[in-house]
Amino acid sequence: MASQTLHHCLNCERPETMIPLLALRYDGKDAWICSQCIPILIHQPIQLAGKLRGAATIPPAPEDHA
Numbered sequence: 001m002a003s004q005t006l007h008h009c010l011n012c013e014r015p016e017t018m019i020p021l022l023a024l025r026y027d028g029k030d031a032w033i034c035s036q037c038i039p040i041l042i043h044q045p046i047q048l049a050g051k052l053r054g055a056a057t058i059p060p061a062p063e064d065h066a
């Protein structure tokens, strides 16, 4: 039997066996990010530069609380 691929969070690299991962699609590629790293993708995508290709160009969500 073929072994199933274990996915890891693109940011913290925790596996899907430890934390829920959400699939995302960016720049023609599939990637996975965990529930705890989603806020980074939303508010500080620049921090994912080097981990998610092209992340440096993702605009952060506007801050609606000052």
Ligand SMILES: [Zn+2]
Binding pocket: 009, 010, 011, 012, 013, 014, 033, 034, 035, 036, 037
């Ligand atoms: Zn993560």
